[in-house]
Amino acid sequence: MSRVIQIAKQLKELELEVNQLKKELINIQKICEHEFQKNDYIQVCTKCHYIESLYW
């Protein structure tokens, strides 16, 4: 197997894993009772790292 094919295959696998992890994170953030820490432009939940913009 050439290196290029190997890389392409690995990228595909990592993409799937990233998507899976994103979904998992979104699910966690959905049920989180956020505790926000604010700065000038955004607030970030200290528990699940959910980010909300305060700057419109």
Ligand SMILES: [Zn+2]
């Ligand atoms: Zn949260």
